[in-house]
Amino acid sequence: MKRLTRHSIDNGRQRLGAAVDTLRRGDNSVVWAPQAGLRLGNLLYLWLHAHQQSAIGTPVVVVETQGMQDWWEQFPALRSLSVTRAEVRFSDRREWDATWLYQRFGVDFERAELRAFIHDVFADRAAGAVDERLVVNVRRGDFYGTEFEAKHGFDVIGYTTAAVERFPAEQRVLVVSDDPEWCRCHLGDHLRSRFRDVEYAAPDPLQNLLALASARRLIGANSTFSYWGAYIADALHPDVEIVMPRFHARMAHGTDAHQLDPRWTALAGFH
Incomplete structure (x- = not known):
């Protein structure tokens, strides 16, 4: 009997899945x-x-x-906008964008659609809070010291140093960072030499998101969270100044962040 390889099994599953999908109407x-x-x-x-998609009459939800x-x-x-796996019906169509993950600004979504979503989801929690401080977001976590560093790692110190120069001293x-101790050690001296008061937020995903959302001056990271x-x-505050790295990750289609609003300031290099 011919032994089945992993490749042949995967191909068989894909063909079966495609055949079943034709029945989902x-x-x-x-x-x-x-x-x-x-x-x-x-x-x-x-x-x-x-x-x-749901707003234009094509009901779409995300599986849990x-x-x-x-x-x-x-x-x-x-x-x-979600369903549990138990709530999914056999007839529901399946879709998945494995290449872009629906993230291309101006292709997968426009600014007006983005703002409508933000108003419906975040306005109640984020609209009233405005922070006049310069907010600096630094993404560390598993982007460094793991297998993800080859894809996402870049010169955080060089980028942050260049970005803060664009704002008044x-x-x-x-x-705001998932590793504030690293920021204190590697960015603290430069920040203290330029700015009169430097604080570090505790790493908490919800509070960190709200801190970024409240900023009128924001230096972001190569991170979808940022x-x-x-x-x-x-979307919620007028006259916002936003600086981001042009670099997102080393991918087959390039390194530039296709998620960025073209009105933001994008700094090239540092990778």
Whole structure:
């Protein structure tokens, strides 16, 4: 008997899946995201896609993945854009953009669609808070010291040093990071030499997102979490100044961040 290889099994499953999908003729579509591996920044693009498609009369929801329920509790509007796996019907169409993850600004979504989503999901929590400090977001975590560094790692110190030069000295600074101790050690001296008061936020995903969303002056990171903080701040507050790295990650289609609003200042290099 011929031994089945992993490749032949995977191909068989793909053909079976494609055949079954031809039988799914329901009116609703489900974004069939992986059960694990996506965090808030990536998930929000899926919910944005569901929101904008549903708004034009094509009902779309996102299947529940690991960690979603915590965000449903904080932002209840996200629950209406989601389904648990038990709630998915056989007739529901399945879709998944494995290449771009629905993240291309101006292609997968426009500014008006983004702002409509932000108003419906975040306005109740974020609209009233405005922070006049310069907010600096630094993404560390598993982007460094793991297998992800080859894809996402870049010169954080060089980029941050160049970015802060675009803002007046003598103002107050809030550093928001998943590794504030690294920021104190590697960025603290330069920040203290330029700005009169430097604070470090505790690493808490919800409070960190709200801190970015409240900023009128924001230096972001090559992170979807950072992009969403900037989207919310830009949508809810006038005269926002946002600086981001042009670099996002080393990918087959290039290194530039296709998520950036073209009105923001994007700094090239540092990778």
